[in-house]
Amino acid sequence: MAGSAAEEKTFRRFLELFLREMRMPLQDSDPVPMRPLSDLLTEDEVEGECLDLVHFLSCSFSMCMCACVCPELREGERDASQIPASYPAGPQQQAETERDEELESVKLARLVFNRLFEMCCLWMKELPFRRRPQPYYETSIHAIKNMRRKMEDKHVIIPDFNTLFNVQVDVEQAYFAVFDGHGGVDAAIYAANHLHVNLVHQESFSQDPSEALCRAFKLTDEGFVKKASREHLRCGTTGVVTFLRGGTLYVAWLGDSQVILVRRGQVVELMKPHKPDREDEKQRIEALGGCVIWFGTWRVNGSLSVSRAIGDSEHKPYICGDADHSVFPLDGSEDYLILACDGFWDTVSPEEAVRVVSDHLQENNGDTTMVAHKLVASARDAGSSDNITVIVVFLRDPRSVTATAGQ
Incomplete structure (x- = not known):
């Protein structure tokens, strides 16, 4: 056993x-x-x-x-x-x-x-044989409704992707995702339940995970749009997914949920969120006949403050379901990933998030149990009233991270 x-x-x-x-x-x-x-x-x-x-x-x-x-x-x-x-x-x-x-x-x-x-x-x-994957990604997760009336965030943690889908390959695979719903939780639940299933069934999954991820986002969007039409739903969700295959990190995203990589205590930018004030997003929306206007923040057609999402049928094609993606080779010096919704990133900078994690690990001898709780608290204390979800995925021994941070 x-x-x-x-x-x-x-x-x-x-x-x-x-x-x-x-x-x-x-x-x-x-x-x-x-x-x-x-x-x-x-x-x-x-x-x-x-x-x-x-x-x-x-x-x-x-x-x-x-x-x-x-x-x-x-x-x-x-x-x-x-x-x-x-x-x-x-x-x-x-x-x-x-x-x-x-x-x-x-x-x-x-x-x-x-x-x-x-x-x-x-x-x-008789208990089944259970092989713990190597590497095993230690994770810390915390999510709160905060001051919002409802909790519309969802997250997915699949540290052993191969076992879940009976994938027979020599390399370990893991999947982590955060989905931040708006207008209701249905789209976020749908994405959390189906995007990883759509991913593993793509023909390109074994050879090109980036293409498979983007296709999975598109299929999930199309599937939810059909569901929304059947059930008269009016909601959407942003999403960020990290997929680890051996020594390579694949990232795909829609909207303003984000992930950062920390390497030897320094922030490595992995992505740029989809917001209406991004010049390329603004041009895309206006080319389709839409507009981006200021209404408390920059919004698409005066409504949504994100420019890409799963769902939001009534706002398409301006709010599109085409994900962006990035690929990053890992060399073993990487400390951890932080995935979070905009309720976190709107009030906590990547550098401040690294400081919170570093301080917590040093004060607790590398114990990661409450790391995500500390990060969520830092966002709440900084004035966030939104739903907050944070996932920290350690890519190496947290005690090694503590030793590096102390140098």
Whole structure:
């Protein structure tokens, strides 16, 4: 059994509690432990939603659980006949051939949780082999609603991408993302559930992750626009994704959520956010017939303060879904990444963020547990009233980072 004895003990305790609390199998009339956001799903949305249902389990083996519970989805062997479909009812709707078949999400969720229960029963008898990825990226995450009425941020942490998707390659891969919703949380949830699934299914994924990331953003945008039309949603989300493959860092983004790289205590710029006052963005919008005007801040057509996003159907094509990307080779001297929404970066500079991390690591002998909490607090104390989400991904031993910072 790979992993520490403490991890194994924690996981066994989790299994005991899960099996004790869950009454399985779930029948047609039984409520599900976690209800999907939408009542209906398209075929393209099934895998992401199923992974999200399993991944909500907060234990260190959740990636392994996802990979074991949902393999038939990736193999295309799911028995769709078990999940009643909703078909267009009227003659006019029948003619809309582009409309996707829809599946009842609650019934799908029952199938997923029943399968999960079966797997947990088996694992109580014998735990699965679990290989911790090398390198293992230590992370610190914190997110708060702050002074906003609702929390519209979502984040995704996949330190072992290969296990989740059963990718058989010799190099380790990891995925981290922050999505900052506006006008509602639906777009951010959709992106958090589906962008990484869209990524792994791109033909270019193995050879060109940058192209695959940009294509995944585009497909996620197109998928949510269809969903928004079906469900009458009016919202969008910015997003920043970092994908680590061996010694290479791939970054893709839309809008003003950002990531920075810190190397030997110094900030390395990875990207430029998409804001309407960026000259190239302003020219693109005006060439399409839109305008950028000042209304408290620079806004597209006097409305949104970002120029690219997933969703925002009513503002397209001015608010486009085309992601930018960057590639950075890593040489082992890199300390960490900080991914965060604009609620953080609007009040904390990259240099100030590095100082906060450095001070915390030195004061706590390299313990990273509360690093993200410290960063979120620094933004709140500096006057941020927005939702705040921060992810810190350490690319080497935090104690080495502390030693470098002290020099």
